[in-house]
Amino acid sequence: MSKALNLVIVGVGGQGTLLASRVLGSIAGQLGLDVKLSEVHGMSQRGGSVTTCVRMGETVHSPLVEQGGADFILAFEELEALRALPYLKKGGSVIVNTQQILPLPVIIGAEKYPEGILTRLRGECETIALDALPLATKAGNARAVNTVLLGRLAKSLPHEKALWHRALEETLPPRFLEANLKAFEAGYAL
Amino acid sequence: MKELLLGNEAIARGAWEAGATVSTAYPGTPSTEITEELAKFSEIYCEWSPNEKVALEVALGASMGGARAICCMKHVGVNVAADPLFTAAYTGVNGGLVLIAADDPGMHSSQNEQDSRFYARSAHVPMLEPSSSEECLLFTKKAFELSENYDSPVMLRLVTRIAHARSLVQPGQREETPLKPYEKNPRKYVMMPGFARGRHVAVEAREKRLLSEISALGLNKIEWNDPSLGVICSGSAYNYVKEALPAASVLKLGLVYPLDVELIKEFAQKVEKLVVVEELEPFFEEQIKALGLPVSGKEKTGLQGELFSRKLGQLFGAEAPAGPAETPNLPQRPPVLCPGCPHRAVFHVLRKMNFVVAADIGCYTLGALPPLNAVDSVVCMGASIGMAMGLEKARGRDFAQKTVSVIGDSTFVHSGITGLIDLVYNKGNSTVIIVDNSTTGMTGHQPNPTTGQDIHFRAAPQLSLERLCEAVGVQSVKVVDPFDLAALEGILKEETAKDGPSVVIARRPCALLSREKKPPLRVKAEACIRCGACLRIGCPAISMGQGGLSIDPALCVGCGLCAGLCPKSAIEGGTL
Structure with a gap:
């Protein structure tokens, strides 16, 4: 079971969490592993919290990563990282984009956006915080935040970089590839 | 080479490989992607039908005409299609007919979590349930075979976690299935009492034949392990059982109706303790209890929501891994109307004018959430107009002047038209607002009869909402741009004061469709x-x-x- 890897990818509907999971699916394919992804379609895509699970290993039955089961949480937004924290396995890591997107109850003043999220995360687990948006913009595509995060994830995993490059080539439309490869490298270099 | 496919994509692939040539559907989460995928195959005629009833009727007609046909819908869509379904069970088929019903335990995108398995049982049609994308493909092909072998529509039940999960699939080749000859056969296809009685006999006979041949179908399997615990399960529950109770012996049912009674008895005899693990209703459990077998299930797993491996493990005494504690009172992040959404303007005005609002199913259901708080009821596709009519009949003419129904363009065509006819015919007075954003928004922008495009986004005859409303007898039909707040407010004031029903069409394309993005404010x-x-x-x-x-x-x-x-x-x- 040493090859088994469970990830939870969280963010806000529309942030591109599905693309990140497909790249990971391609990695599993190249490694010859069984793999399942659980995606969110429909209502939650309208700016709600979204959770995507990726599981790979010798044999995978359930497509879901549950509480205490994730080796990594890849969070596109701080509040969503905190919400997803119970999914983390003991010894697991959170990779979090330091963007904050205010949910509607906060916008209308009914609730408050929590303070000190990174401190709370750091108190619980290895927390890798990065500001992915400027890196993505510098790489040539502001929407490549997901690839910056994947680059940082790749650095924490033992697989060769060539595997990731192939996964990006398999998953992305060719016209977006160059900027995304740069974004990946920017994340990897952190 | 294996491909990583969504359950829904694998269903489409299976139908293509099985030689299907006709596909019909009304969009609905979690079923929509099946038909979107089918539309990519040039060998298959595909349509978005106005609703699920029409979709199933077209598919049944195609089957009667000798083609293999597939019809896809979400669980509540089967309610709409139930009328043709129960009688299609009597007529049987010519070309294979497969009906996909996608359930939504946990209600990720639905108004209820009904269990479609009961439809198979009460209509007496076989039902299959896959556990993975691979099985989605194989079972769809199998469903066409069964349909033709047993002269019956065959249902295939999905749940969200199968429909929207990706797993590895070995795709195969398409086998062209030649169109079967068409022969006039009123005793099979004209369901008047004298003929239908004969067909009901045939329904019972074919089910008996299927039961006698059930083990040869290879859809159910026992995975022997420790005999101290035996679990009967299907679909997504099978995945959770394998994960949470790896030592248990498992009877996995691929055919969830009719039940393989002999196999269940054999399994029950050889295990010490027998349990059923199933999401939603005790569908297997009650039938197994009726066989006189000692079995339990729902007293542990409950009727509501999804099961999950961790919860299942805990229910059976396993130690569940714990993650860091949940942070209490985090702000929720509900889905919202998009920036630029035309519905926002409508709900802003409705709340300002303090109307009672009977709304409907679509993105605009979100008008019920804070801060808009503008909606009083949402029930099912098309219900808004009837609900407003009922409110008026209960509370009188004055109340109708404070009541409006709100319904989208696609939902109106789906099942709002008959409600509007009732409003006219039975002398209602309320105002119907058709929020026409020129698409089917929530399910991902499918064309509909009012958009002037077919499933392939090619030009199609465009249904005029104005002329339709006038034709059913609405005297006052107004069109307004919802972003013209003063005009919208003025028209609503006028129309709700009038005697007789009015229709106000608030027309502006979905913000995600209009390509021009103006500079931010x-x-x-x-x-x-x-x-x-x-x-x-x-x-x-x-x-x-x-x-x-x-x-x-x-x-x-x-x-x-x-x-x-x-x-x-x-x-x-x-x-x-």
Whole structure:
């Protein structure tokens, strides 16, 4: 079971969490592993919290990563990282984009956006915080935040970089590839 | 080479490989992607039908005409299609007919979590349930075979976690299935009492034959392990059982109706303790209890929501891994109307005018959430108009003047038209607002009869809502741009005061469809008095922080709705 890897990818509907999971699916394919992804379609895509699970290993039955089961949480937004924290396995890591997107109850003043999220995360687990948006913009595509995060994830995993490059080539439309490869490298270099 | 496919994509692939040539559907989460995928195959005629009833009737006609046909819908769609379904069970088929019903335990995108398995049982049609994308493909092909072998429509049940999960699939080749000859056969296809009695006999006979041949179908399998615990399960529950109870012996049912009674008895005899693990209703459990076998299930697993491996493990005494504690009272992040959404303007006006609002199913259901809080009821596709009529008949003419129904263009065509006819015919007085955003929004922008495009986005005859409403006898039909707030308010005031039913078509394309993005608006900090008027429309682009009001330029599409509400003209750059 040493090859088994469970990830939870969280963010806000529309942030591109599905693309990140497909790249990971391609990695599993190249490694010859069984793999399942659980995606969110429909209502939650309208700016709600979204959770995507990726599981790979010798044999995978359930497509879901549950509480205490994730080796990594890849969070596109701080509040969503905190919400997803119970999914983390003991010894697991959170990779979090330091963007904050205010949910509607906060916008209308009914609730408050929590303070000190990174401190709370750091108190619980290895927390890798990065500001992915400027890196993505510098790489040539502001929407490549997901690839910056994947680059940082790749650095924490033992697989060769060539595997990731192939996964990006398999998953992305060719016209977006160059900027995304740069974004990946920017994340990897952190 | 294996491909990583969504369950829904694998169903489409299976139908293609099985030689299907006709596919019909009304979009509905979690079933929509099946038909979107089918539409990519040039060998298959595909349509978005106006509703699920029509979809199934077209598919049945195609089957009678000798083609293999597939019809896809979400669980509540089967309610709409139930009428043809129960009689299609009598007529049987010519070419294979497969009906996909996608259930939504946990209600990720639905108004209830009904269990479609009961339809198979009460209509007496076989039902299959896959556990993975691979099985989605194989079972779809199998369903066509069964349909033709047993002269019956065959249902295939999905749940969200199968439909929207990706797993590895070995795709195969398409086998062309020649069109079967068409022969007139009224005793099989004209279901009047004298003929239907004969067909009911045939239904019972074919089910008996299927039961006698059930083991040869290879859909159910026992996975022997420790005999001290035996679990009967299917679909997504099988995945959770394998994960949570790896030592247990498992009877996995691929055919969930009719039940393989002999196999269940054999399994029950050889295990010490027998349990059923199934999401939603005790469908297997009650039938197994009726066989006189000692079995338990629902007293542990309950009727509601999804099961999950961890919860299942805990129920059976396993130690569940724990993650860091949940942080209490985190702000929720519900789905919201998009920036620039035309529905926002309608709900802003309705709340301002303090109407009782019977709404419907679509993106605009979100008008019920804070801060808009503008909706009183949402029940099912098309219900809004009937609900408003009932409110009037209960509370009188004056109440009708304070009541409106709100329904989208696609939902209106789906099943609002008959409600409108009732409103006219039975002398109702309420006002119907058709929020026409020129698409089927929530399910991902499928064309519908009012958009002038077919499933392939090619030109199609366009249904005129105005002329339709006039034709059913509505005397007053008005069209308004919802972003013209004053006009919208004026028309609503006028129309609700009138005797007789009115229709107001609030027409503006979905913000995600209109390609032009205007420059984002800006706040003039010195002019803003922080009154919060712009915040009450619930636009995700506007927020009030420590430094005052701000508009996120990445989200704002420049629709200008907020600027029009500002009493101090402190929001600039927008044009309405």
